[in-house]
Amino acid sequence: MQNDTIAAISTAPGIGAISIVRMSGEDALPILEKFFHSSRQDPFESHTIRYGKIKDDDQLIDEVLVSYFKAPKTFTQEDIVEINTHGGTYIAERVLALCLSNGARLAENGEFTERAFLNGRIDLTEAESVLDLIESRSELSLKLATQGLEGKIRNLTESLRNQLLDVIAQIEVNIDYPEYDDVQELTQNVLIPKTEALKSHLTKILDQAVYGQLIKDGISTAIVGRPNVGKSSLLNALINEEKAIVTDIQGTTRDTVEGRLNIGGITLNLIDTAGIRDTADHVEKIGIEKSVQAIEKARLVLLVIDQSQPLTVDDKKLISLTENKERIIILNKDDLPKKLTDDFKDAIPISSLLKKNLDALESKIHRMYVSGHLDTKESVFLSNARHIGKFKEALSLVNSALDTAQNGYPVDMIEMDLKEAWLRLGEVMGEVSDTALIDTLFSQFCLGK
Ligand SMILES: Nc1nc2c(ncn2[C@@H]2O[C@H](COP(=O)(O)OP(=O)(O)OP(=O)(O)O)[C@@H](O)[C@H]2O)c(=O)[nH]1
Ligand SMILES: [Mg+2]
Incomplete structure (x- = not known):
């Protein structure tokens, strides 16, 4: 079905200044010409915009601007027509209906981007970056997504694959011309050091990927403490909003309350929890169970202690x-006057009530997760779970190759693992025939993308 012409409304549903109906495929222009009326008679030049009217028989639907991009220099590498209508759901739907009744098929979610991939315009990492770009919520996650879009993930992956090929080539030469090299010597002097270098390269990339993923998904952060220490006040102070209820009654927060905070380009997904204590209250007990779960699930715990009171059980x-x-x-x-006598290393004194010293807390979080770990100007970070999964598989194959080499097994056994690792890394860019995977991936996009 790759040759048919697809159409969809590419702008978000609802009323806006303009809406865009997009078509891609070889019939895009002939379909348009059935209902688009322009005063110009000369052929529609590629990569130009034309003004005209959309008519359904004699009924005027809208005055529009149409962009026309002729293949192959287009996003999908097919002919593309984009009709800019006045904003409004109904107009765009009428124009789309005209496209469909004149021969186009309604596009599936993400099908335009899928075509760009299938036609070789972008690789899978670039397509996934488009999705990450749309979903990015902070400066740093946007930076990560653009790294992928610029092909940096592909370059990183390709450089590792070349490193693998280099080792594989050594083995091949040795198998083909065994008289040139002593097998034992090859393994000890060449293969082991090269495979170890590969291992440490992969390990480093995966170590950094942890931070890449934190940037992309945000840091799940649980605010915990016993009742009344000021957890909800802290949440409200951090997000600058009266989101959680604050009272001087112990056990105010029963259900978890969530908020989002951006610190120096990284997102904190905050969860305010019920104060933890022994209680007979049934509802409060459920809240406390949820708090314990929140601690387990959280990446970061902000443990709040009331320093105006001595430490309790x-x-x-x-x-x-x-x-x-x-x-x-x-x-x-x-x-308030300090009554806490215990000392805690690296603890941060604050006042949620007066919003005092919150910046010290924020810079500590920044130091823990961003500065020192993430120099986005310098390196490339994996942040996509699928890519990370493939790199992990490659690492475990490289580890197994290393084991084989160190135990003195035949070199072709080492080669098997390395070749497999090379294939797994190829899957990062979409070098697979797994259509189910491709379809699932692109279905995450919105319609018209
Ligand atoms: N003086 C002072 N009072 C505070 C501060 N932070 C919170 N409080 C007060 O402490 C009381 C409890 O605050 P909450 O934020 O509801 O405490 P909590 O930890 O969420 O309590 P639970 O939901 O019951 O577990 C309220 O009266 C707040 O105004 C602070 O920094 N200084
Ligand atoms: Mg509370």
Whole structure:
């Protein structure tokens, strides 16, 4: 069905200044000409815009601007027509209906981008970056998405594949001309160091990918503490919104409350939880169970302690419960006299009430996840779960090749694993015949994209 002409409304549903109906395929222009009326009689030149009227028989539907891009220099590498109508759902739908009744087929989600991929205009990493670009919520995640769009993920992957090929080529030469080299020597002197270099390269990329993923998806952050220490106040202060209810009654927050905060280009997905304590209250108990789950799920825990009171049993429980998490201890109510006698290394005193010293907390989070870890100007970061999965598979194959080499097995056994790793990395760019995967991937796009 690759040859048919597809059509869709490419702009978001609802009323806007303009709406765009897009067609791609070899009949795009002939279909348009059936209902587009321009005063000009000369042929529609590629990569130009023309003004005219859309008519359904004699009925005027809209005055529009039409862009025409002739293949192959287009996004899909097919002929593309884009009709800019006045904004409004109904007009765009009428124009789309005209495209369909004149021979176009309604596009599936993401089908324009899928065609760009299938026609070789972009590789899979670039297509996925289009999706990441649309979904990016912060400066850094936008940067990551554009890295993919510029082909940097492909370049990174290709450089690793070349490194693999280099080792594979050594083995091939040795198998073909065994008299040239002693097998034992080849393994010890050439294959092991080269495979080790590959392993450390892959490991480094995967280590950094952790931060890439955090940037893309945000850092899940649970605000926890016993009742009344000021967790909800902290959430509200951080997001600058009265989102969670704050009272001086212990056990105010029952259900979890969420908020989002952008710190230096990285997103914190904050969850305010119910204060944790022993209680007989049934509803509060459910809330507390949710808090414990939130701690387990969170990447980062902000443990709030009220420094205007001595440490309680509940505080101590929470300190040990969160010990093995990435955690920041926050000493809240810094505006009140201090009664807390314990010292906590790296704890941050703040006042949620007065919004005092919140920037110290924010810069600590920035130091933990951004500065020092992510120099986006310098390196390329994987952030897409599918790419990371493929790199992990490649790493485990390289590890197995290394094992084989170190245990003195025949070199063609090492080669098998390395070839497999080379194939897995190729899958990053979409070098697969797995149409189910391709269809699933593109169906995540919106209609008309
Ligand atoms: N003086 C002072 N009071 C604060 C501060 N932060 C919170 N409070 C007060 O402490 C009380 C409890 O605040 P909440 O934010 O509701 O506390 P919580 O930890 O969410 O409580 P639960 O939801 O019951 O677990 C309220 O009266 C707040 O105004 C602070 O920094 N200084
Ligand atoms: Mg609360």
